[in-house]
Amino acid sequence: MLALAIFTGIFVIAGVAVFSVGLVSKRDGQSGGRPDTGKLLYIGVLIAVVGIGIGIPAMLLVGNADKTSRDATGGVVLTASQERGRVLFAQNCSTCHTLQASASVGQTGPNLDVMHPPQALILNAIQMGRARGNGNMPAGLVTGGMADEVSSYVSAVAGQGRVAAENQPAPAASGGAPAAALTGKQIFLAGIPSSGALACGSCHALKDAGTMSATGPNLDAALKADDVAAITEAIVNPNKEVDPQYQKGVMPVNYGTALTKAQLALLVKYIHDAVHAKS
Secondary structure (H helix, E strand, O other): OHHHHHHHHHHHHHHHHHHHHHHHHHHHHHHOOOOOOOHHHHHHHHHHHHHHHHHHHHHHHHHHHHHHHOEOHHHOEOOHHHHHHHHHHHHHOOOOOEEHHHOEEOOOOOEHHHHOOOHHHHHHHHHHOEOOOOOOEOOOOOOHHHHHHHHHHHHHHOOOOHHHHHOOOOOOEOOOEOHHHOOHHHHHHHOEHHHOEOOHHHOOEEHHHOEEOOOOOOHHHHOOOOOHHHHHHHHHOOOOOOOOOOOOOOOOOOHHHHOOHHHHHHHHHHHHHHHOOOO
16 A cells, blocks of 8 residues: 555656646747647646556556455455355354354354365265254255355365464363363264364264264274274275265364374274174
8 A cells, every 4th residue: 555655646746747847838938939839748748647647556456455355364365256155154154153264253063263174074064964063054055056155265264263263262072071081982972173173973873872974974884894093094094995975075184183192092992892882
């Protein structure tokens, strides 16, 4: 803005100078009896100088305003599709989710800045809904291209508010237990929202946990032959081997970093023991 003001000022001063010179020349011409042949030239130069000095900054300001409207928190520049997704998010999702880029502070669903989900997971949640958690997210809040726009927008901007979110006190999870004191089953059912680790039970069926979601494979069947090491690998590197019945990229890849080693070991042991329990 300062640079534009200086730029405009220089051209306005130049215009005034040209105009002044024109007036002086005009008076000299009249006093000497010479025809005022340069009048139109000076007027033309004045118009050009003032036009450039005002017109170019005006165009830059308009362009900058359009760019700013598509800038999200943290300097993320949105595409036209993502900008439409931002509008749709505000209309359909902001009351339940926290997302700093949209200035939303909903508490019913996960904090998307902390969760920072991949686009495939967001799209899956929009299409299929989520039945667990504090509220029930219905399927198909938006559909088709609109779902693509929302998922693209959220995946692009989520995480911009993560630092602020991580500085907040970690909420209690599952029955009020502090995150550090959770059991493997509690982590499976509730996740650890403050770290961005989602609840496994929101996407997977497991008889011992009483979960029945079909977003991901049924763990009782899928992990029946797996040992602790294989289950750990499936959690921390979920895209290494994906059942062809399910979409790659839906399961978050952050469990290895979002959970501490102790929490991951508790979760894996719980799943292993639940899957291999004698009927």
